Amino acid sequence: MQKSPFKENIERRFAEYVKGQAWFRAGLKIGVGVSGGADSVALLTLFAELRSKLGIVITAVHFNHQLRGKESRADEKFVAALAEKFGVTFHVGRADVAGKAKREKANLEDAARRARYGFFERIAGQGLAEIVATAHTMDDQAETVLAHIVRGTGVAGLAGIHPVAGPVVRPLLGFRHDELRKYLREKKQTWREDATNRDTARMRARMRKKLLPLLERQFNRAVVEHVAALAERAHEQASFVEDLAGHLFEKSVVMDGSSARISVSAMFSPFGVQQSATSSVLRAKLIQEIVKRTRQRRGQV
Numbered sequence: 286m287q288k289s290p291f292k293e294n295i296e297r298r299f300a301e302y303v304k305g306q307a308w309f310r311a312g313l314k315i316g317v318g319v320s321g322g323a324d325s326v327a328l329l330t331l332f333a334e335l336r337s338k339l340g341i342v343i344t345a346v347h348f349n350h351q352l353r354g355k356e357s358r359a360d361e362k363f364v365a366a367l368a369e370k371f372g373v374t375f376h377v378g379r380a381d382v383a384g385k386a387k388r389e390k391a392n393l394e395d396a397a398r399r400a401r402y403g404f405f406e407r408i409a410g411q412g413l414a415e416i417v418a419t420a421h422t423m424d425d426q427a428e429t430v431l432a433h434i435v436r437g438t439g440v441a442g443l444a445g446i447h448p449v450a451g452p453v454v455r456p457l458l459g460f461r462h463d464e465l466r467k468y469l470r471e472k473k474q475t476w477r478e479d480a481t482n483r484d485t486a487r488m489r490a491r492m493r494k495k496l497l498p499l500l501e502r503q504f505n506r507a508v509v510e511h512v513a514a515l516a517e518r519a520h521e522q523a524s525f526v527e528d529l530a531g532h533l534f535e536k537s538v539v540m541d542g543s544s545a546r547i548s549v550s551a552m553f554s555p556f557g558v559q560q561s562a563t564s565s566v567l568r569a570k571l572i573q574e575i576v577k578r579t580r581q582r583r584g585q586v
Contacts, residue, residue, distance in 0.1 A: 293509045296458075297470045303339060303456055308416055309448060311340035316376070316414030318405060319345050319367065321360040321477035324420035327465035330474055331416070344374040346408050353495040354395075354479070363477050376413055378404035390518040394487075402453065409452035418498045421446050421455045424462040427512040428492040435488075443519035447525055454559065461509070468558060538575060 304311050317332055319325040332343045349361045361377060368375035378400075383517060386396035395578035404418040426445045433442035448455050457465070485491045500508040538548045 289471050292468060292471050293466065295332060298316050298459070299456065301337050303335075304376065306449075306454070306456070306577060308454055309339075312342070314342045314344070314415045316346045316405070316417040317345050317373075318401075318417055318419040319347050319364045319373075320420075320479070321347070321363045322420075322479055322482075323464060323466050323469060323476040324422050324425075324457060324462060326474060327469055328372065328418060328420040329367065329373075330469065332425060338351075343371075343377060343416055344368075345371075346376045346405065346414070347378075348404045349377060350400065351379060352383055352396050352397070353479075356479075360477050360479075363464075364574040378407070379565065397531060405453055416452050416454050418454050418456055421462050422457050422462050422465065423509055423513045424493070424497070426458055427497060428489055428508040429514050430512050430516050431486060431492055432494065440519055441523055443515060444523050445513075445516035445519070446521060450452040458513070507569050548571060 287488065315324075315332065317329045319329050329345055332339075332341070336343055345364060347361055349357050351357055353360075365375050365377070380400045382397045382400050383393065385391075385400065389396065405419075408414050408417055409480075413488060430443060431447040433445065433453040433475045448458055481487070483489060483494065485494055497509065505511065537548045539548070
């Protein structure tokens with residue numbers, strides 16, 4: 286049977302992206318975060334399709350937030366069956382997120398995110414995977430950046446979803462949601478739908494269902510791509526600032542026991558904080574680094 290050019294293109298782009306990342310190496314054990322939705326199913330499908338070519342080992346990981354009763358249990362069963370279909374191991378975590386959020390008087394979405402990423406970190410920490418890949422797409426990136434702008438943000442907020450955060454990597458940020466669904470349809474692979482993603486009482490759903498379609502329809506068809514490109518540039522700038530802050534720290538700060546001495550002349554050199562367009566960010570980074578290292582010397586960290 287002749288292979289679809291569309292499927293080949295998606296797989297080629299994905300393989301090229303993965304092989305170009307600093308975290309990639311042959312033999313890497315990757316945990317693939319799978320909720321059961323289209324994007325995460327596409328992520329697992331792509332890794333499963335390309336595992337031999339990439340020389341990697343994959344395992345499916347699923348976190349059950351227990352927020353949707355029978356639907357949550359059905360999601361878990363679906364992902365378990367998918368892992369069996371692809372012949373990969375399956376790891377599941379569960380938590381009563383609603384109860385936890387209520388006890389802590391926390392936002393439900395924030396509590397769910399903390400619980401999920403805590404599970405991913407445990408997966409990596411226990412050696413079940415070296416990294417965990419999640420299925421955030423270009424559409425998710427655009428929604429996140431716009432949500433930050435609406436709420437009020439600085440340059441850091443414009444960076445949106447980072448491609449790497451601790452043990453978590455996000456290899457689908459260069460892909461649109463619709464093309465991943467098309468890929469799955471051509472692979473004849475089903476997925477689960479989460480009705481809460483269509484609930485426009487939630488800000489992210491309003492961004493997805495109302496604001497972005499309006500911007501695409503009335504202003505620019507490529508608005509998602511442009512916002513995602515802005516996020517990438519902001520992330521590059523933020524990374525540069527972090528590197529520069531580290532350089533200035535080594536050049537300007539001398540740790541003396543539990544105290545720190547700062548060379549003002551070094552910090553405010555032509556290449557220092559005063560001349561930088563990101564001076565406030567650099568100063569904040571330096572203060573954070575001083576506090577962290579002081580605590581380390583006191584044995585508090």
